[in-house]
Amino acid sequence: xxxxxxxxxxxxxGDARKFSxxxxxxxxxxxxxxxxxxxxxxxxxxxxxAGEQTAGRxxxxxxxxxxxxxxxxxxxxxxxxxxxxxxxxxxxxxxxAVCRAVEKLTGERPGIKWVNDIFLRGRKVCGILTxxxxxxxxxxxxxxxxxxxxxxxxxxxxxxxxxxxxxxxxDAYAPGLRERCAAEVLSCLAEVLPGLAVxxxxxxxxxxxxxxQRRVKILGGSxxxxxxxxxxxxxxxxIRRDDGxxxxxxxxxxxxxxxxTEGNSR
Numbered sequence: 001x002x003x004x005x006x007x008x009x010x011x012x013x014g015d016a017r018k019f020s021x022x023x024x025x026x027x028x029x030x031x032x033x034x035x036x037x038x039x040x041x042x043x044x045x046x047x048x049x050a051g052e053q054t055a056g057r058x059x060x061x062x063x064x065x066x067x068x069x070x071x072x073x074x075x076x077x078x079x080x081x082x083x084x085x086x087x088x089x090x091x092x093x094x095x096x097a098v099c100r101a102v103e104k105l106t107g108e109r110p111g112i113k114w115v116n117d118i119f120l121r122g123r124k125v126c127g128i129l130t131x132x133x134x135x136x137x138x139x140x141x142x143x144x145x146x147x148x149x150x151x152x153x154x155x156x157x158x159x160x161x162x163x164x165x166x167x168x169x170x171d172a173y174a175p176g177l178r179e180r181c182a183a184e185v186l187s188c189l190a191e192v193l194p195g196l197a198v199x200x201x202x203x204x205x206x207x208x209x210x211x212x213q214r215r216v217k218i219l220g221g222s223x224x225x226x227x228x229x230x231x232x233x234x235x236x237x238x239i240r241r242d243d244g245x246x247x248x249x250x251x252x253x254x255x256x257x258x259x260x261t262e263g264n265s266r
Contacts (some may be wrong), residue, residue, distance in 0.1 A: 001069040003051045004179055011183035016190035019047045019076070026068065028055040031131055031146040034075035038133065038142035044079040049182060056148060058127050065159060070152040070168070072178050076145045076189065080196050084134060087143060088250065089196050091116050091130045092235040094145055096201045097188035098126050099208050102169055105184055111210040114228075114237055114254060119210060123167020125150050147185065151178050199233055206231040216254040218247075 005023040012019070020043070027033055027050035034048050050073045053066030066073050078090065095112045102110045102120060110120040118126035129146040150168040158166040170177055192201050206212065211228045216239065218224050226241040237249040 001051065001178075003049060003072075003182070005049075007176065007179040008049075008182045008186075011180060011187075013183075013187040014190055015194075016183075016187040019045050019186060019190070022046065022048045024048070024050045026050060026052040026054065027073070029053055029057055030073050030075035031057060031129060031144050034077045034144040034146075035131060035133070038077050038079075038144060042077055044077055044142070046077040047074055047186065049074040051178070053148075057146075058129060058148075064127060064129075064148050065154075065162060065166070066148060067154040070150070070154045070173070072147075072149045072151050072181050072185075074147050074182065074185070076147075076186075078143045078145060078193070080140065080143065080193075082140055082143075082196060084132075084140065085250075086196075086199075086234075087130065087132050087140065088115070088235065089199055089201075090132075090143055090145055090193075091128050092205050093192045093196055093201045094128050094130070094147060094189065096204050096208065097192040098128070098147060098149070098185055100188040100191075101181070101184040102126075104188075105181060106169060110208070112205060112208045113210050113256065114231070115235070115251075119167075120169060121167060124162075124165050125167050125169050145189075149181060149185070151181050199235075202231075202233045202235055205235050211237070211254065211256055214256055216256045218249070219253040219255055221252060 003023050005021050030048045030050050052068035053073050056064035056066035058064040098118050099110045110118050116128040117124050126149045132143040133141045135141045152170050152173050153168045209231055215227050226239040229240050230238040239247045
């Protein structure tokens, strides 16, 4: 099932109409293509969308399940004026934008599992991957914001390794759903991204969090468990460990039992 660029353009709102769309039926990785474009000097605002990825990537080098016809895979080239330590704002702002889009599309309220996963009805429906290129003292050259969304259930279901956690925004296929989703996400991104310099999305990110005041397991690093006591203005996680120590996480990964929040596993 083909993605139609003109249908997406017709539904864009506001500054999202300034984005330059490049729509492909299949790509190895939209993030890779956007990075190549960024390195070659392409202007900010280039959006590469694909209906399928053959080598989609997630965080920490994981693969990202990207089947044909039911998902939406997009990468946006950005050239923001941000110091390296603030690049995480791109991911967290995108999480807020995707939540707004899903809420407008479904009437349901999704939540964010720190730092980059969007959950709906207890299932992960979206993953976000930001990759950045730096130029020594000149700072950030460009950033690529990658968003992968399960719009509809894949044919044959999700693979066994993710079947207990993955879900989709809609329960069944209908014509034009992926185009509507693409246009809504891009329109919401255009609303949120201008506030990157001041972190204007942080309060909404905190409000949509699924981990606040929840017990989590810290994966990697020193490991351990604790309770998330706060998410600050930089969307960093404040954790009170079992031994009473307070820790602030700005990067990394956590695990949480999703049945404590939305009625599902992990």
